[in-house]
Amino acid sequence: MRLIRLKAIAWKELIQIFRDPTSLTLAVSIPVLLLILFGYALTLDVDRIPTVVHDLDRTPRSRDLIDQFLRSKYFQLEAVADNYADLQNKIDRGQALMGLVIPANFSRDLEADRETAIQILVDGTDANTATIALGYAQAIVTLYSQEILAHKMNQLGIGSISPPVEPRIRIWFNPDLESKNFIIPGLIAVIMVILATILTSSTIAREWERGTMEQLISTPIRNSELILGKLIPYFGIGMFDLALTVVMGRFLFEVPLRGSGFLLFSLAGLFLLGAISQGVVVSIIAKNQLLSSQISIVLSYLPTFILSGFIYPIDNMPKLIQG
Template identity: 50%
Template sequence: MNINRLAAIARKETLHVLRDWRSLTLALAIPLVLILLYGYALTLDLRLVPTVVWDQSRSAASRELLELYAGSPYFSIRDYHEGYDDLQRDLDSGKAMVALVIPGDFAGKVHSGKPVAIQVIGDGSDANTSRLALNYATAIAAIYARNIAAEQMELKGRGELKQPVEMVQRSWYNPDLRSQTVLIPGIIALVMVVVAAMLTSTTIAREWETGTMEQLISTPLRAPELIFGKVVPYFVIGMTDVALAVMIGKWVFDVPIVGNAGLLFALAAVFLTGILFFGLLLSIRLKSQVLANQMAIITGFMPTLLLSGFVFAIENMPLPLQFLTYIFPARYFIAILRGIYLKGIGLEILWIDALFLAIYALLMMVAANRAFAFKLE
């Protein structure tokens, strides 16, 4: 491999990138747009779920219970109704996602120490939100029941109610359980896949479509020199995008890197190399910019979004899909990102994931090199 010829191709591709300011702007703007869009729009947190109430008791006890719901960050009481028809109308229209029904004998049973049931109705058309809302509603009702039991114990002169078992909860690595803390590392992987595959999936195909491949074939260039020269400028752009995404994650979403930032960028470079050569392989095989770009989205973006553990836990997928995830490098890179970002761990734990990334990058290099032929079909 001649370094001078490789550098000449790299300069040629760099000049093309700089002249095509639209593509360069798009490549640098995509991280900003994606990380802001997904960071704000894609959230697993439950906040201020619209709630309607049918309070048949209309007592001090029921108002005390409703104050707990209204004071929580999870529920926003929008209206009070007088029947199931009104509740159903609001649930049907989407005005509310949760309905609370307090029976008429609520206060009497509470003060007499008898069990009483309140009804919580969730909009099951949004299964995830409904499930979380029902769980939070149950937890708030349990807090109210415990407070009532403690008050009754004090009134009877038995002292303070003591729990035989007290559970102390701690959430390591994400104490506030913020969904952004978990999602931002995954978004960085998504940004890298989109940008890298999009940029290199068209580079060789463009040479074929514009007819400049004949000029390259007539030169003494060898396949590795052309391929590596094509990748160099896009590698620089990709690593710039990683730096931008990391800075946005820290400054906008307050998600700093807990572990070794140098290790993160080093492994990001390995992952980026594999994705760049994957995009180049598509460009070589398909020889069409449009088709190569579409295939890059289908085979890069979609698996990263759906089959990497970014949004959906791999353990909850059907067994065949769990096995399928092993062939996608984003699975390993997201594990690395979360390990370094959130836990601060290093290669002593992440070495297997790093090894798979290195193997993938090497395979893509070899495949792209062998796929390229200096001849016209």
């Protein structure tokens, strides 16, 4: 392998990229657009749940319970229903995800030390969101019940009772449980695969369509020199896009960047090398720019978004797909 021939092929491919404004625009704009679009639109956080309240008791006790819901960041008062049918109608129309019904004897039962019940209606169309919303509601009601119980124990002079087992919870890697700390790094990997595969899918196919492949074959250039020479410019573009998306994730989305930056870019370089190699293989097989771009879109979008574990956990997939 001669270095001078390798540099010549790489320089030729770089000139082709700069002469093709479409490819150059895609190389710069796709990472930025995808990161901004999915970074703001795609979130797994469930908060500000639209809630409709039907309070039949209308006492300070019932209002205190409602305030417990509204003081949290998870629930947002959408409307106050005048009757039960109005509450059902708002959930049916999608104006609210959850309904809270407080019975008329709520405060009286609490004062009489009787067990009382409230009704929580949740729209289960989205099972995941409904489960999370129900968990938030149960936690708030449990905390409210504990406060009432502690107040009554103080009135009786019993004092507080410490639980025999106290959990001390420590969350690793994402202490604030913010989905952006998971989504943004995953998006960077997804963007690298999609961009590298699509851009390199037309490298060899373009030579066949323009009739320049025969000229390259007639030269002393070896196959390995031709492939590597065409990979080098796209590898450089991919590393530039990687640095760009990492900087955007750190400063635009405030995702913490901890650990070795050298290790990050080294492993990302190996990952990128596999992605651009996949695009070149598609380009060699297809020998047509339109066909190769279509194949590369299927090979990059489908696995990275659906089968990679980025959105859907791999453990929940059928064993055959898990491999």
